[in-house]
Amino acid sequence: MSRRNVFTVITSYAVAGWVLVQVLSIIPQAIGLPSWILTLATVLFLAFFPVIFFVSWHFDISLDGIKLTPAKDQTEPAKIGPKYWLGFTVMLVFSSILGFYGYQIAINNVSTEANFDTDREFAQSIAVLPFKDASAEGNQIHIAFGIQEEITNKLSSFAGLVVASSFSSSAYFEKYGNPVEVAKKLNVATVVAGTVRVNGDRLKVRVELLDGLNGKVIWTNSFTRQLIDIFAIEEEISRSVVNIIQDKVFEKKDIAVTSRTESSLALVLYLKAREKMRLRNTESITEARKLFEQSIALDSEYASAKVGLAQTFLLLAEGHSSFGVIDAEVATRLAKQSVEPVLARYPELPQAHAVMGRALAYELDHNQAITYFDKALELNPNYATAFIWKYLSLKAIQRFDDAYDTLTKAYELDPAYLLVSYNYAKSQYDFDNIEKARSIYTDILDLHPNSPLSHRGFAELAFSEGELAETAIQYKQALEKSPKSESYRINLISVLFQLRAPELAKRFIQSKEWDVNVLIAEQKFDEVHKIMAFKVEANPNDPWYLYEAAWYQYLYGDSQKGKAYLLQAESLFPEQELFLPPLCPPAMEIAFAHILNDDDEKAARYISGCRNLLENSIAAGQVNESLDYLGARLAILDGDYTLAKMKLKSAYDQGWREHWTAFDPLFQPIANDPQVLAIFESIEQDLVEEKRKLIQRFDD
Secondary structure (H helix, E strand, O other), X not given: OOOOOHHHHHHHHHHHHHHHHHHHOOHHHHHOOOOHHHHHHHHHHHHOHHHHHHHHHXXXXXXXXXXXXXXXXXXXXXXXXXXXXXXXXXXXXXHHHHXXXXXXXXXXXHHHHHOOOOOOOOOOEEEEOOOEEOOOOOOOHHHHHHHHHHHHHHHOOOOOOEEOOHHHHHHHHHHHOOHHHHHHHHOOOEEEEEEEEEEOOEEEEEEEEEEOOOOOEEEEEEEEEEHHHHHHHHHHHHHHHHHHHHOOOOOHHHOOOOOOOOOHHHHHHHXXXXXXXXXXXXXXXXXXXXXXXXXXXXXXXXXXXXXXHHHHHHHOEOOOOOOOOEOHXXXXXXXXXXXXXXXXXXXXXXXXXXXXXXXHHHOOXXXXXXXXXXXXXXXXXXXXXXXXXXXXXXXXXXXXXXXXXXXXXXXXXXXXXXXXXXXXHHHHHHOOOHHHHHHHHHHHHHHOOOOOHHHHHHHHHHHHOOOHHHHHHHHHHHHHHOOOOHHHHHHHHHHHHHOOOHHHHOOOOXXXXXXXXXXXXXXXXXXXXXHHHHHHHHOOOOHHHHHHHHHHHHHHOOHHHHHHHHHHHHHHOOHHHOEOOOOOOEHHHHXXXXXXXXXXXXXXXXXXXXXXXXXXXXHOOOOOHHHHHXXXXXXXXXXXXXXXXXXXXXXXXXXXXOOOHXXXXXXXXXXXXXXXXXXXXXXXXXXXXXXXXXXXXXXX
């Protein structure tokens, strides 16, 4: 073997073939040649091994030419006779046949991979996994996230294609790390995966389309462009993927042109902001707001950055989410100012319609908001955020059946998205599926351990079951994960006051707004009324200050003074704020004011509205302690004291533990009934026990 130089020749052939295959794996894709060239070269390289072996065994190949290898007993090579030519021809024909059939088999295998089972239920469905950051420094994850998100958005514009949310795709992939498992969780047939490498201003993207059933590669390609050409890469990838899945040919014009920027730095800042938005806490959203503003400063016409900025304003609005740190009215005005010019210039941008709808919802114009959500969903039928915002508006106007259908659609598209999964779990609680709700909150904690939202969910469940110590602990844990969240701080302080633990509440109080609660805990009711009278005088046109002052008079003062405040506030409330679920304030208290004023006709309007709220909630399948308590109050106003006592007992059994229950003026007609007194006493004992549990656990 060594005399005939077989090893040397075969080794040289193998090295040369390997280099050729590596070159062909890159060059054809870079200059647009078909992918079958690599397959053909690889098959021929393997098929012609017999020819190379035959030649290296019988011949010496050198710079002087090809000579027959001499036998052991010969010093000079013999002449190349017919038998050698015949043997060479046979090997050449054999290798050619081998190469031909090998190529056919390889092409058929590739075709088999591409022809995945289109008859499966979710054949026209796809998820885009997070692209891996393959950059040397590993600091381009924001670009990888941005490419994933934008490809997801572009795929969503193709009719008939169900596209899973990028948020859920990321959450499941981070948890399981397996494309097949992600496809199973999201019920999709195909998966897009890839890598991103940034070198200076050069961007290289490698992408694969995988069969979600077995993980086989259906299609792969590489793209190398300037960083600013990221939009063109995203469009090309999306178009190629849809062409394969739907067996159609889509042109460049088939993808709507959305907001772009010519500034690479503005683009990078925008992508970093989008990455921050995924974390969903007050701190990260505040950072995202700054990054969007910096992006817009570099390109004042960058519409996508303006929409992102508008969304951060809404997320940071007080009273509307767990992230609120900006006055709600100011936040809404800023959001609309940011998104209105975008809608005028880019009416095909679904995110702009959705954000405008959300801003209108903050202004309680839910019917108009729904029209914007519907437009967003017309442009992008897979837009889970638009579905969840539409659900919240439908629920606010008591269209509960439509709301739940919309929420279910959002959950199907985006089961791991925090806002979606949290609201879906809340709906399960409303339908008395407590364990299902608890399971979803557990999943949120498992998938997003740094998010406070699971603790908010556990707190609300505990509160509904009368476990106030656990409620406080969960809100405390939520606040620890998002220290700037006023919503979590307010909820924690409120529960601590309900448990009559002002000494603990004071640890978290950062303003004088809680002075009234401290005085109530100390039973200094005269001072409470003085403070509220001052607030009303300073804010005479704010109906909620009047309502608060009236409520404290109802509970701890003079019902006639409470009546006067409410009759003054009545005309100041917008219609949308009169019948708020689940307890129907302020309508119930205004109705009671009219009853005290011997005006049953005016009271009837508010009672009817609250009864409609209760009946609509029950018809939609909702079951909870708050609805039972509302039912008890309505029964008292109807004079049905037997039903009132039954509903009050049901509310208690399901977890009603409000400390002010015994002071509720609506219950005065039956306040001395033994059954009612027993419930009041049970609530008091439970609050004492819950406070004891809390003190034991609070600083652990």
